[in-house]
Amino acid sequence: MKPEIHHPTSEDLFAYRDGELSSERRSLIEAHVLACRHCRDQIDEMSALESDLKLRPDGVDAAYFETMTESVLSRVASAPPPEPEAMVPIERRRPIAPDEEFGTRRRLRMPWIGIAGTGAAAVAVALVAVLLLNRQDEWVRAPRPDMVGSRGEAKADRDAAGSKARERRDAGRTSAGTADGALQKPAARTEEKKKVVAILEKPAATPALEPQVVAGSALRGAKDEASKQIANETSGNDAARDIREGEVGFAEPEAQQKRSASAPAPSLAFGRAPGEPYARVLREHGLPVLWDEGVPTDALLSAEPDLRLVYQTRKAGADSARIRLYIAEAERAKIGNPPDRSRVESVAHHYRRAIALARGDAELQAIARRRLGELLMTAPPANAEPESGETDDLPPTEP
Amino acid sequence: MAQARPDRSTLSDGELVRLIQNGETDAFAELVRRTDRSGYRLARRITRNHDDADDVLQESYVKAYRALDRFAPDRAFGPWFLTIVARTALTWIRDSKRRAAEPLDEPGRDGKAPLAERVADPSFDPGAAERRAQVERAFARLSEDHRVVLALRVEGDLPYAAIAEALSIPLGTVMSRLARARESLVEILNELREAEPR
Numbered sequence: 001m002k003p004e005i006h007h008p009t010s011e012d013l014f015a016y017r018d019g020e021l022s023s024e025r026r027s028l029i030e031a032h033v034l035a036c037r038h039c040r041d042q043i044d045e046m047s048a049l050e051s052d053l054k055l056r057p058d059g060v061d062a063a064y065f066e067t068m069t070e071s072v073l074s075r076v077a078s079a080p081p082p083e084p085e086a087m088v089p090i091e092r093r094r095p096i097a098p099d100e101e102f103g104t105r106r107r108l109r110m111p112w113i114g115i116a117g118t119g120a121a122a123v124a125v126a127l128v129a130v131l132l133l134n135r136q137d138e139w140v141r142a143p144r145p146d147m148v149g150s151r152g153e154a155k156a157d158r159d160a161a162g163s164k165a166r167e168r169r170d171a172g173r174t175s176a177g178t179a180d181g182a183l184q185k186p187a188a189r190t191e192e193k194k195k196v197v198a199i200l201e202k203p204a205a206t207p208a209l210e211p212q213v214v215a216g217s218a219l220r221g222a223k224d225e226a227s228k229q230i231a232n233e234t235s236g237n238d239a240a241r242d243i244r245e246g247e248v249g250f251a252e253p254e255a256q257q258k259r260s261a262s263a264p265a266p267s268l269a270f271g272r273a274p275g276e277p278y279a280r281v282l283r284e285h286g287l288p289v290l291w292d293e294g295v296p297t298d299a300l301l302s303a304e305p306d307l308r309l310v311y312q313t314r315k316a317g318a319d320s321a322r323i324r325l326y327i328a329e330a331e332r333a334k335i336g337n338p339p340d341r342s343r344v345e346s347v348a349h350h351y352r353r354a355i356a357l358a359r360g361d362a363e364l365q366a367i368a369r370r371r372l373g374e375l376l377m378t379a380p381p382a383n384a385e386p387e388s389g390e391t392d393d394l395p396p397t398e399p
Numbered sequence: 400m401a402q403a404r405p406d407r408s409t410l411s412d413g414e415l416v417r418l419i420q421n422g423e424t425d426a427f428a429e430l431v432r433r434t435d436r437s438g439y440r441l442a443r444r445i446t447r448n449h450d451d452a453d454d455v456l457q458e459s460y461v462k463a464y465r466a467l468d469r470f471a472p473d474r475a476f477g478p479w480f481l482t483i484v485a486r487t488a489l490t491w492i493r494d495s496k497r498r499a500a501e502p503l504d505e506p507g508r509d510g511k512a513p514l515a516e517r518v519a520d521p522s523f524d525p526g527a528a529e530r531r532a533q534v535e536r537a538f539a540r541l542s543e544d545h546r547v548v549l550a551l552r553v554e555g556d557l558p559y560a561a562i563a564e565a566l567s568i569p570l571g572t573v574m575s576r577l578a579r580a581r582e583s584l585v586e587i588l589n590e591l592r593e594a595e596p597r
Contacts, residue, residue: 010578018552020559020574046581049588050553052534055527058440059449065435068453069428072460077424311450353454 007039008032017043067318071357278319281306290364291325297333304330321357321364324350328368332375339379348372404428413472420467427464434477437555438484444550445488447539455491459484481555482565489547489566533595537588545580552577 008016008029015021016029033039274282274289282288285303287295304327311323328350335343351372358364407415407429418426438459443452463470463483470479538546551562559573566573 010582011574014578014581015559015574018559018577045585049534049581049584052531053538053553056531056535058436058443060439064453065432065439068435068457069431072431072457072464073424073428075457075461076427076464356457 005036007036013039013042014046017046075356274322275319277310278307278323281310287326290322290367291329292367295329300326300330300333321354321361321368324354324357325364325368325371328354328371332371335379341379344375344379347375351375412474412476416467416470416472416476419464427460430463430476430480431460434480437477438480441481441484441550441554442488444538444554445485445547446492451491452488455484455488458491459487462487478555478557478561481551481557482561485547485551485555485565492543533591534588537584537591540587541580541583544576545583548573548576549580549584 007013012021012025012029013033016026016033021029033043273279281303284306285299287299287303291300307323307326307330311320311327328347331343331350332347335347351368354368355365355372358368404425407418407426410418410426410429412430412433415426415430419430435456438456439452442455442459443449446452446455459480463480466483470476538549541549548562548566551557551565555561557565559570559577562577563570563573568576
């Protein structure tokens, strides 16, 4: 009868292969592996699989990394590293010694510190509670927000502006906000815009380490746009008139030619000519270099897969921002009524990336910001505030 | 077009960080150069498409740059940076679940390598690529926890302790989760091989 063989656990076997065992345990497992074909095969199979995973081509070339590096440097150049005291505190952990055994790390070496700390915290809480109770009368006497002059005045101003806008609409305005505005009634839209401005003006819950430069700037842009649009409405300017005019695209389909006939001087929307892969898609679908409101929806939707392909095969180069704007518009055209919030968030994400990628192209940034602002007004996503909790993505402080 | 920068390839990570902290922002380019491919691959593994991986990678560099004062100059920048990539990617995919965006370049369900890969790789070897694609499909079917922990190990080549830090889990959990992930990978691959005989 063969003696029963006890194989090491998978944890031990793979940790041995990864070189993560202590010297004593490693010797033990090694002695078994050398004698056991089954375990050796298991290790070899895993090595082959992981090698296949590693060998998968990443599909990006040096040009991508060059562009990405320049993009990162331009972002960090304008934001020097903050001083240590300005950093948001994050969880500190005791560093792990290289030879430390598993399972010992969470052991509290001096438990009395924890007990004393808890006691001190309880005393502090009790002290604060007593102080607050003593000042209870002051709370009652404190002015409420709507009693404060400036806020009350601002509210009155907004009410007046809202009623003016309503009067103007009642006087015969029929089309507001073009494509996306059709989702809501005009009066409701103004109210919605106010809500968005309020959301955007609300300070972030955490100081945010600014990883979301994109989201932050986009939201700032959206806020500006929302404010501008409310101001425009009160002064009689229709937001829909904010459509950019005079731009001539790479290809000139019929609609585009009509626009260019009234444009003062035909020229590329901005100095850079489009790269060939992008230009080819534009030619095939009769699209301008830079998206505008005149692009027919069917052309937009039929071009979308080709634009995505150009983007994902890393052929986009400097046209990435323009493609992102097109993709945003294509996805936006698919937003239903009532708006699908997840799709709204996806569209907003594409706008933000277009803004971030369009460095130096103020026109594209302005369009993307305006469209993002309009999107958030007509269909605010579930989470309209800048993402919080960014610090969670940072590793703990090094010793 | 990349700017011409002084050759800093002989400097250590710590020396580069000190240069950056003294105002030579350009030195960050060298740190990026040293980690861009591994960072990209890790981000791509977790997000599963180029589009999001690009976003995650850039955000991670910005975060790393802004947190450089917390970086210990006597350590390697790479593992520290990869933990930032992992955390950023995890946040990203958590948020992505609310979006309707479809992955741009997932491995094809038709048994073929992703279109992007076929177009972008001039030395495309159909046989090897199909085998890798099968492993990729098995990898893609892992649970998120398993996928992430295995990506950190395989692409990031991170020690268990660094994975524990990146995922905020105990070392023992890293050890067991990695083992379960690898077992699952083999099981799924065997199922695929039975279902898709070559």
